[in-house]
Amino acid sequence: MLPFLFLVAAVSRTAARYTPDWSSLDARPLPSWYDEAKLGVFVHWGVFSVPGFDSEWFWWHWQGQEPPDPKCVSYIKNNYPPEFKYTDFAGQFHAQFFDPEEWADIFKASGAKYVVLTAKHHEGFTNWGSPNSWNWNSVDAGPHRDLVGDLGEAIRNRSLHYGLYNSLYEWFHPLYLNDKKNDFKTKEFVTHKLLPELYNMVVRYQPELIWSDGDWEAPDTYWNSTDFLAWLYNDSPVKDTVVTNDRWGAGCACKHGGYYNCQDKYSPGQLPSHKWEKCTSVDTLSWGYRRNMKLQELMDLPTVIKDLVITVALGGNYLLNVGPTSDGTIPTVFEERLRGVGAWLAVNGEAIFASRPWRVQMENTTIPVWFTSKGSSIYAIMTAKPVETTLQLLTPKTSARSKVTLLGYSFPLSWSPIYPNGGLTILLPELPYSPGHAWTLKLDNVQ
Incomplete structure (x- = not known):
């Protein structure tokens, strides 16, 4: 993951005093x-x-x-x-x-x-x-x-x-x-x-x-x-x-x-x-x-x-x-x-909550997909409904242990690699109703 440069931390009560500059x-x-x-x-x-x-x-x-x-x-x-x-x-x-x-x-x-x-x-x-x-x-x-x-x-x-x-x-x-x-x-x-x-x-x-x-x-x-x-x-x-x-x-x-x-x-x-x-x-x-x-x-x-x-x-x-x-x-x-x-x-x-930016923030193959991350998971948020039953993501690097799920959907999704060192094609289910017309894929064990 790309180093996240924001200065974010719990402030200690023993921290040095700040001067008015x-x-x-x-x-x-x-x-x-x-x-x-x-x-x-x-x-x-x-x-x-x-x-x-x-x-x-x-x-x-x-x-x-x-x-x-x-x-x-x-x-x-x-x-x-x-x-x-x-x-x-x-x-x-x-x-x-x-x-x-x-x-x-x-x-x-x-x-x-x-x-x-x-x-x-x-x-x-x-x-x-x-x-x-x-x-x-x-x-x-x-x-x-x-x-x-x-x-x-x-x-x-x-x-x-x-x-x-x-x-x-x-x-x-x-x-x-x-x-x-x-x-x-x-x-x-x-x-x-x-x-x-x-x-x-x-x-x-x-x-x-x-x-x-x-x-x-x-x-x-x-x-x-x-x-x-x-x-x-x-x-x-x-x-x-x-x-x-x-x-x-x-x-x-x-x-x-x-x-x-x-x-x-x-x-x-x-x-x-x-x-x-x-x-x-x-x-x-x-x-x-x-x-x-x-x-x-x-x-x-x-x-x-x-x-x-x-x-x-x-x-x-x-x-x-x-x-x-x-x-x-x-x-x-x-x-x-x-x-x-x-x-x-x-x-x-x-x-969304407590997430961090991923090394890549967005890719646009057939629809816009925005990425966030948390721990070892990557989230790919689709802000439009795919017109096809498959979705290609070119950025994630997969392995045999990689797993793809859809938030709000009960079963893991089928996927296949595109290249030996990265990219995957995901078989999408019938997407459930979303009040915001946006859906989230969760990718585990990917880089």
């Missing part, structure tokens, strides 16, 4: 739970869920960018009184049907091993009672409820890992706007808002993953990212288990941090040397809930499964996003996708 922080081994997990659920939920129009960037598109998006301007003009302000949406963010136990059951049924909830998006509204976000948080306004804490308890009761998304910047915070006006030579926002809130959030909720975002307008030196991460890795209550991404300042993405996001919906195309994650959304046009979304704008289940398979074969984790409504329900179509992923993983999860 990238050479030290980047050398920290990634806690092993993350690479083994492979699949997570992303949840974009906040005040932006109330208008449920355009995307979670609605406020910026309406009143931030120049010129404003005419669709957003018309939406407000046609549906709200002339004096209506975006902050008025907070009073309509009731979350009255939010049942964290039900959400956690759905996420568990998806097969996901971790969940990442938006603690704060770019609009600045926190889904918990942040002492640094007075009257612009889910306890003082809207739901009058600690959404972060309530969901976290339900998630952990199901033995899932819990992560929190946090935007470094806030579109309209006056301290941030003043720092921006001063070309980020001042740090009033970071000193008095961002960092106290981050420290409080970590100590209070102890997330095992911090999904940082909103970093691109200023360098990491403005955000004090390395100081925060050094504290996180050395002295925080989650110092041994926490995982971070790479969005800690302009130019950091795909270069610094824990694992790499690089960009939204990133796919490297080949096996990278660093652990990475693909974040993507069932709704291809938005991360937050849109009341006007259409079926053709959503990823169907086979597309989701194929995307998951390719991501894992290339050594990545797959973070699949859903956007709940402002009343606290997960739209049925999103639930259907998540449960569909879980149904596929119930049969094929052996090839």
Whole structure:
């Protein structure tokens, strides 16, 4: 097997302390739970869920960018009184049907091993009672409820890992706007808002993953990212288990941090040397809930499964996003996708969870076949149904002891070698129904 270059390990409590510089922080081994997990659920939920129009960037598109998006301007003009302000949406963010136990059951049924909830998006509204976000948080306004804490308890009761998304910047915070006006030579926002809130959030909720975002307008030196991460890795209550991404300042993405996001919906195309994650959304046009979304704008289940398979074969984790409504329900179509992923993983999860990339990631003879490995087994995942009753795999090197099975099928499959030193032709049975239109062959005693 090709050496797997990702730095992944259990972090020892006796490890040397990390210094607030990238050479030290980047050398920290990634806690092993993350690479083994492979699949997570992303949840974009906040005040932006109330208008449920355009995307979670609605406020910026309406009143931030120049010129404003005419669709957003018309939406407000046609549906709200002339004096209506975006902050008025907070009073309509009731979350009255939010049942964290039900959400956690759905996420568990998806097969996901971790969940990442938006603690704060770019609009600045926190889904918990942040002492640094007075009257612009889910306890003082809207739901009058600690959404972060309530969901976290339900998630952990199901033995899932819990992560929190946090935007470094806030579109309209006056301290941030003043720092921006001063070309980020001042740090009033970071000193008095961002960092106290981050420290409080970590100590209070102890997330095992911090999904940082909103970093691109200023360098990491403005955000004090390395100081925060050094504290996180050395002295925080989650110092041994926490995982971070790479969005800690302009130019950091795909270069610094824990694992790499690089960009939204990133796919490297080949096996990278660093652990990475693909974040993507069932709704291809938005991360937050849109009341006007259409079926053709959503990823169907086979597309989701194929995307998951390719991501894992290339050594990545797959973070699949859903956007709940402002009343606290997960739209049925999103639930259907998540449960569909879980149904596929119930049969094929052996090839996904705790797997490693193989020496060859993909071959395409008559259909695309993606490879993963675990121990002495190789998994060949067919992301399309073969049109013939045989399948040729040219890469595996077989021996007389080699064995081929189909996950979810009771009997070994017949096969024959193609060349003396490699390749085999597999006789396929009638393939059983697969909710994701993908099937997994398990090859034992092959190289």
